[in-house]
Structure formats: C-alpha cells, structure tokens
Amino acid sequence: MTKKIIRLLFVFAVILFAWGSIVTWLLDVWVGMFFILCAIFCFLIRKWKGFE
Structure with a gap:
C-alpha cells in the first residue's frame, strides 16, 4: 500500500x-518575442524619423 x-x-x-518547465519555457519564449518585437519597433521608428 505505501x-x-x-x-x-x-x-x-x-x-x-514537467508542467512547470513547459510553463516557464513558454513564458521565456513570450518575453523574448516581446523584447525582439520592441527592438524591431524602436529600430523602425528611428529609421522612419531619420527619413523625415
């Protein structure tokens, strides 16, 4: 029984x-994607402002 x-x-x-690992991995992926998108966005704004 024991x-x-x-x-x-x-x-x-x-x-x-396993569930915790999957959740933390997903969170890491989302945070990474968010930062990458922010960097691309900032780069595009800088480029666009440079053209004006």
Whole structure:
C-alpha cells in the first residue's frame, strides 16, 4: 500500500516538474518575442524619423 502511494507521489511530482518547465519555457519564449518585437519597433521608428 505505501509503495503505491510513494509511486503516485513520484509520478505527480514528475508531472508537476514537467508542467512547470513547459510553463516557464513558454513564458521565456513570450518575453523574448516581446523584447525582439520592441527592438524591431524602436529600430523602425528611428529609421522612419531619420527619413523625415
């Protein structure tokens, strides 16, 4: 009985760890994309202002 509980807890911990890793990876990707977009946007504005 205790072995079953320990196994369940272990599986649960692994699932939680994997889910947390996926979520943090997605957050990192979104933050990175946001910064890249901001940089491109700033670059375009600077270029556009330079043309005027």
